[in-house]
Amino acid sequence: MAEFRCKLKEYRQAANMTQEELAAKVSVRRETIIRLEAGKYNPSLKLAVDLSRAVKAPIEAIFIFEEENG
Secondary structure (H helix, E strand, O other), rough: EEEEEEEEHHHHOOOOHHHHHHHHHHHOOOHHHHHHHHHOOOOOOOHHHHHHHOOOOOOHEEEEEOOOOO
């Protein structure tokens, strides 16, 4: 099973946005942003693209899936 890591918080902060501002920009609730940043939620492709554009970072830099060894 792949491990999911999310670096959205780093990119959001670098873009000088609050969770509320980012949520409004991509049309989701702030709770969704909280869950994403905690790595508790896998976004749809559309949401991942919208977030990527909002924080001006590549999807693969924000959402990382790593294969577990062993």
